[in-house]
Amino acid sequence: MMPKLPFLKKEKTDASTPLSTGDRSEIFRASRRDFLKIGSLAAGGFVLGINFQCNGPKGELITFAPNVFVSIGSDNIVTIVAHRSEMGTGIRTTLPMIVADELGADWSKVKIVQAEGDEEKYGNQNTDGSFSVRMFYEPMKKAGATARHMLVQAAAKEWGVDPSECDTESSHVILKGGSKKIPFGDLVAQIQVMEIPKPEVLTMKEFSSYKLVGTDLPIYDVKDIATGKAVFGADVNLPNMLIAVVQRSPVVGAKVVSFNDEKALAVPGVKKVVKIDGPGLPAGLDKPLEGIAVLAENTWAAIKGSQALEIEWDLGPNQTYNSGVQLEEMLKSTASNGTVKRERGNFNQAKSSSGKVLEKTYLAPFYAHSTIEPPAAIADVKADGSVEVWAPSQHPQWARGAVAGALGIDVSKVKINVTLLGGGFGRKSKPDFVAEAALLSKAAGVPVRVQWTRECDLHHDYFHSHSAQRIVATLDGSGNLTGWNHHTVFPAIGSGLDAAPPSDGELDLGCRDFPYDVPNIRIEAHESSAHTRVGWLRSVSNIHHAFAISTMLDEIAETKGVDPVDQAIQLLGEDKDLIFAGEMVGDYGNYGEKIEDFPWNTGRMKKVIETVAEKSNWKANLAAGKAVGFAAHKSFLTYVACVVTVEKDAAGNLLIPEVHYAVDCGIPVNTDRIRSQFEGGAQFATSLAMTSAITFENGKVQQNNFDTYKVIRMPQSPKKINVHIIPSTEKPTGVGEPPVPPFIPALANAIYKLTGKRNYELPFKA
Amino acid sequence: MENYTLTINGKTQDVNAPEDMPLLWVIRDLLDMKGTKFGCGQALCGACTVHLDGEAVRSCSLPISQVGEGKITTIEGLSEEGDHPLQKAWVEHIVPQCGYCQSGQIMNAAALLAKNPSPSDSDIESAMEGNLCRCGTYNRIKDAILTASKSL
Numbered sequence: 075m076m077p078k079l080p081f082l083k084k085e086k087t088d089a090s091t092p093l094s095t096g097d098r099s100e101i102f103r104a105s106r107r108d109f110l111k112i113g114s115l116a117a118g119g120f121v122l123g124i125n126f127q128c129n130g131p132k133g134e135l136i137t138f139a140p141n142v143f144v145s146i147g148s149d150n151i152v153t154i155v156a157h158r159s160e161m162g163t164g165i166r167t168t169l170p171m172i173v174a175d176e177l178g179a180d181w182s183k184v185k186i187v188q189a190e191g192d193e194e195k196y197g198n199q200n201t202d203g204s205f206s207v208r209m210f211y212e213p214m215k216k217a218g219a220t221a222r223h224m225l226v227q228a229a230a231k232e233w234g235v236d237p238s239e240c241d242t243e244s245s246h247v248i249l250k251g252g253s254k255k256i257p258f259g260d261l262v263a264q265i266q267v268m269e270i271p272k273p274e275v276l277t278m279k280e281f282s283s284y285k286l287v288g289t290d291l292p293i294y295d296v297k298d299i300a301t302g303k304a305v306f307g308a309d310v311n312l313p314n315m316l317i318a319v320v321q322r323s324p325v326v327g328a329k330v331v332s333f334n335d336e337k338a339l340a341v342p343g344v345k346k347v348v349k350i351d352g353p354g355l356p357a358g359l360d361k362p363l364e365g366i367a368v369l370a371e372n373t374w375a376a377i378k379g380s381q382a383l384e385i386e387w388d389l390g391p392n393q394t395y396n397s398g399v400q401l402e403e404m405l406k407s408t409a410s411n412g413t414v415k416r417e418r419g420n421f422n423q424a425k426s427s428s429g430k431v432l433e434k435t436y437l438a439p440f441y442a443h444s445t446i447e448p449p450a451a452i453a454d455v456k457a458d459g460s461v462e463v464w465a466p467s468q469h470p471q472w473a474r475g476a477v478a479g480a481l482g483i484d485v486s487k488v489k490i491n492v493t494l495l496g497g498g499f500g501r502k503s504k505p506d507f508v509a510e511a512a513l514l515s516k517a518a519g520v521p522v523r524v525q526w527t528r529e530c531d532l533h534h535d536y537f538h539s540h541s542a543q544r545i546v547a548t549l550d551g552s553g554n555l556t557g558w559n560h561h562t563v564f565p566a567i568g569s570g571l572d573a574a575p576p577s578d579g580e581l582d583l584g585c586r587d588f589p590y591d592v593p594n595i596r597i598e599a600h601e602s603s604a605h606t607r608v609g610w611l612r613s614v615s616n617i618h619h620a621f622a623i624s625t626m627l628d629e630i631a632e633t634k635g636v637d638p639v640d641q642a643i644q645l646l647g648e649d650k651d652l653i654f655a656g657e658m659v660g661d662y663g664n665y666g667e668k669i670e671d672f673p674w675n676t677g678r679m680k681k682v683i684e685t686v687a688e689k690s691n692w693k694a695n696l697a698a699g700k701a702v703g704f705a706a707h708k709s710f711l712t713y714v715a716c717v718v719t720v721e722k723d724a725a726g727n728l729l730i731p732e733v734h735y736a737v738d739c740g741i742p743v744n745t746d747r748i749r750s751q752f753e754g755g756a757q758f759a760t761s762l763a764m765t766s767a768i769t770f771e772n773g774k775v776q777q778n779n780f781d782t783y784k785v786i787r788m789p790q791s792p793k794k795i796n797v798h799i800i801p802s803t804e805k806p807t808g809v810g811e812p813p814v815p816p817f818i819p820a821l822a823n824a825i826y827k828l829t830g831k832r833n834y835e836l837p838f839k840a
Numbered sequence: 841m842e843n844y845t846l847t848i849n850g851k852t853q854d855v856n857a858p859e860d861m862p863l864l865w866v867i868r869d870l871l872d873m874k875g876t877k878f879g880c881g882q883a884l885c886g887a888c889t890v891h892l893d894g895e896a897v898r899s900c901s902l903p904i905s906q907v908g909e910g911k912i913t914t915i916e917g918l919s920e921e922g923d924h925p926l927q928k929a930w931v932e933h934i935v936p937q938c939g940y941c942q943s944g945q946i947m948n949a950a951a952l953l954a955k956n957p958s959p960s961d962s963d964i965e966s967a968m969e970g971n972l973c974r975c976g977t978y979n980r981i982k983d984a985i986l987t988a989s990k991s992l
Contacts, residue, residue: 162938302875496940757976
């Protein structure tokens with residue numbers, strides 16, 4: 075069975091189904107023991123937990139155990155648990171700041187502790203799909219409001235006043251008018267014995283009264299990072315720990331026939347060589363690849379030892395795989411009839427009666443995540459069979475399950491500590507490297523850190539699929555778009571040798587949800603097979619879909635002789651909620667949310683387009699003949715429009731002097747981190763558009779390190795990146811992934827203005 | 841295996857290591873100082889940048905046998921209180937996203953400012969070209985370097 079997409083959160087168990095934002099959380103008093111397990115606390119504190127009862131995407135009730143904890147110590151320190159993984163989005167600050175603001179806490183007296191991976195206790199911790207803020211904004215508010223309510227009640231009683239005369243501010247309860255105040259810490263004894271208030275008695279603050287939410291609050295870890303103190307995956311040191319470096323199957327599915335470890339064991343410091351049994355084919359999403367691990371006293375000895383291994387492989391069926399050949403075949407297949415996945419009107423009729431037909435094809439390569447921190451994990455399998463792990467994991471619960479599965483033990487015996495992640499982008503949601511550490515620690519009888527090298531990372535990633543697309547657009551005599559036929563094909567996430575089309579979930583990422591008011595639409599999917607491990611990369615198939623759609627729209631506007639910005643607004647039509655009723659073939663996922671809760675609103679999209687056009691001086695620049703390009707793309711329920719300016723320097727190098735983004739992500743929680751995600755998203759997208767590609771020959775990845783898998787460096791990076799955040803009180807949505815998709819076609823369209831040549835293949839040849 | 845005496849962050853440290861062991865692994869594994877990061881092992885990303893006699897070097901590709909009597913500075917030794925002008929500017933501009941590459945970025949920038957206290961945009965770009973940031977904090981890095989340069 076095809077695994078579901080990350081944002082559908084069903085790849086592990088039913089219990090990891092996403093919460094909908096239809097929040098029905100229940101606050102309760104957590105036991106001290108529960109809390110103390112997850113972090114050090116001032117003694118004598120008050121601890122508050124939330125018990126979640128939330129809707130799954132289909133409306134079924136799922137009950138989660140305590141999900142997040144607030145604690146107030148008698149020392150007046152408020153401790154908030156961050157239960158989502160920090161990989162650079164700022165979520166470790168953004169969710170706690172909601173709690174703190176609703177509570178009325180002094181941020182300088184807030185301590186954040188990272189939760190271990192425990193689904194029963196915290197609910198969903200799978201940090202991807204840009205849904206942390208979307209899913210947890212309301213529960214975080216409720217956690218803060220509950221504690222505030224109790225503190226106010228306690229102070230009012232002490233002062234003999236009505237609670238309505240009290241409020242909280244800077245970690246104190248204050249009597250309105252300012253004549254009295256008392257620190258939270260002094261009320262701990264009173265609230266410890268108080269009933270937890272029912273949700274209906276709580277009052278939530280209005281957005282306008284927030285002091286932290288909606289501001290540029292600096293991330294909690296900034297000083298630790300700037301001083302080298304922040305702890306990442308490979309930074310934990312345990313007594314007697316060995317370091318493992320692994321030679322893994324050079325071709326996915328390869329099995330070890332025999333190996334000679336004599337030379338490896340002769341390297342000073344090498345202690346042991348261990349074979350890891352891989353699943354062969356299918357490779358799966360959570361299993362280590364087959365390999366030979368060299369365990370040594372230090373990393374250098376392990377690297378040298380692994381290089382000295384002599385391994386004979388049975389390479390298996392993927393040894394003849396050539397990605398260039400497959401891409402050609404995929405492109406050819408898009409000229410045939412595929413499986414129809416969305417139908418509106420009658421495209422064939424539109425085509426036969428059209429004045430003009432535009433038909434274009436688009437290619438994109440495999441991409442690697444290449445986080446600057448390569449995968450690394452530490453496991454300590456103890457004599458009683460239990461195991462403690464430290465890992466930079468986006469999905470600690472999946473890692474917990476994978477470790478338990480690899481060792482054949484119950485998950486209750488696995489403790490997962492989550493470190494900071496040195497970049498994630500989807501790679502570190504997969505637990506293969508964590509399971510490796512556990513298997514090797516068990517085999518060695520000591521703690522083991524498995525350390526991937528950069529070559530390991532690029533050769534054995536779960537890659538973003540290469541893809542081929544064909545778009546056929548029909549225009550009437552006036553150049554108006556009358557028909558849209560989009561063919562797409564790429565090896566699906568988690569697929570293998572058997573031919574299969576992309577999953578519905580992948581088609582929902584910027585392809586089937588084509589929002590424009592065109593009378594005839596047909597979306598067709600085609601089959602391909604996977605000969606490597608395919609996974610999700612920041613923005614997933616929105617990357618190639620947005621590239622094709624928004625460059626084609628630019629070409630259509632040019633054909634008609636209209637401004638592409640005006641055309642987009644016109645094609646979106648009047649302000650309305652799209653729900654695609656009756657048009658989708660198969661389930662439409664809508665990023666795990668009910669379409670009624672998060673409809674596709676054309677008005678919000680028009681607003682970001684108008685904003686980006688105005689702020690970037692689009693009309694004037696266009697009239698002046700500047701090389702500017704435009705694209706708009708909604709993904710992960712966030713509306714984004716983008717304008718990119720390009721030029722060439724004296725040596726003919728392409729430069730990106732200016733970028734404008736407009737974004738509507740609902741209530742903006744941490745405005746600095748919203749901007750930083752867009753700044754970084756533009757840089758990430760520039761690498762995808764200009765420099766990066768993974769190719770396979772004879773089943774093997776051809777790129778080894780950053781000399782051949784290139785990502786942009788400071789001189790090539792987009793310079794002035796302006797992010798215009800639309801003020802909104804709509805439900806908040808995420809910003810990790812939405813910056814990437816529209817940037818690439820906006821850049822493509824700008825390059826066309828500059829050079830007169832259109833790019834139909836990523837990465838571009840500018 | 842050889843014995844080496846290193847001067848690192850002003851202290852003398854004795855280590856026993858093979859002569860080809862890169863300084864990175866001496867620092868991280870033998871001395872248990874984790875601020876210096878591993879990124880590529882080929883001097884292509886700059887995450888492992890430290891100073892050798894004030895020069896920025898890629899410790900992943902510098903064998904310990906070539907360190908000699910040079911004075912090594914790591915992120916832990918850049919300032920006593922974490923208040924080097926660059927560290928303060930990094931906080932002011934909220935430069936980091938994931939933060940993993942930032943030790944190397946700061947060490948590389950510190951070597952630049954030591955030589956050229958008032959770098960131009962293009963001085964910064966060419967000096968920082970060897971340091972990758974996959975999160976894409978390049979513009980804030982540049983702004984922070986400019987801020988720090990003004991306070992020198």
